[in-house]
Amino acid sequence: MTLDDALAAIAALEDPKMRAANEKRGDDHGMNLSRLRALAKTIKTDHELARELWSTGETGARLLALLVCAPARFTADELDRMLRETQPPKVNDWFVNYVLKKSPHAEAQRERWMDDADDTVAAAGWALTAVRVVKSPDGLDLDALLDEIERDMRDATPRTQWAMNETLAQIGIRHPALRDRAVGIGERLQVLADYPTAPGCTSPFAPLWIAEMVRRQG
Incomplete structure (x- = not known):
């Protein structure tokens, strides 16, 4: 899947009611996370796509990146930089639990x-x-x-x-x-x-x- 394909798939998951509910918790995305996980399963592990998704700075793209990345392939410096960018609560939660806790650099x-x-x-x-x-x-x-x-x-x-x-x-x-x-x-x-x-x-x-x-x- 290309970056453009992935971003289009994320955009198709947007739900205004879900966004309003998430924003009350400090999360700036409008996706049902079960549907996002289903999308990630179709992509499987794609670390290069994950890097591209993360570089967009968008919360939805970063959440998908955390589901399709290979945690062991991030360097210690990359982890430190990425961690400092995880202000939205769900991005932070998934980064800590799905990447940091699985990293050999932890x-x-x-x-x-x-x-x-x-x-x-x-x-x-x-x-x-x-x-x-x-x-x-x-x-x-x-x-x-x-x-x-x-x-x-x-x-x-x-x-x-x-x-x-x-x-x-x-x-x-x-x-x-x-x-x-x-x-x-x-x-x-x-x-x-x-x-x-x-x-x-x-x-x-x-x-x-x-x-x-x-x-x-x-």
């Missing part, structure tokens, strides 16, 4: 990104740290992470705060020796304590999240 970038002055970049570093806590915690100083979370999470910007909170919860869930400390930090900071949670869903408030996940494990 661990090398993780710590550097955690301390970046750009909120979008720092949040990605913390999101990768939460994954590391779950999948490969050996070598992580979990006590030091808890120190940093306790010191900085309450005043962090929303995107970074969310990722730090996920790291806090995963430490509490996965590491019983640190569970009481993680719960205590959550209770003192009260970050996301009032977050609206639909019936049947788990609250992102770390003490409740930890308790529910531990209950399910038992």
Whole structure:
């Protein structure tokens, strides 16, 4: 598929009602994402097309790019540049989850990104740290992470705060020796304590999240 073909296919998915709903969440696109995924399946992996789509700067094109790219083919410098361009929430979410978390460069970038002055970049570093806590915690100083979370999470910007909170919860869930400390930090900071949670869903408030996940494990 050529770039022009892909852009025409994206334009055909435009729905004004969907755009209005998405814009309330800060996303500047009007597509049903299930239909966009169906389009991506017809294209399959096409990394060069993904690069072209990303270069347009358009949210719809970038979302399709993230579905058809080959994450391992992006260099560390490309990932850093692209991450700093992921301001729309859905672009950021998909970039972190579909590209960064699958990249061989993720661990090398993780710590550097955690301390970046750009909120979008720092949040990605913390999101990768939460994954590391779950999948490969050996070598992580979990006590030091808890120190940093306790010191900085309450005043962090929303995107970074969310990722730090996920790291806090995963430490509490996965590491019983640190569970009481993680719960205590959550209770003192009260970050996301009032977050609206639909019936049947788990609250992102770390003490409740930890308790529910531990209950399910038992």
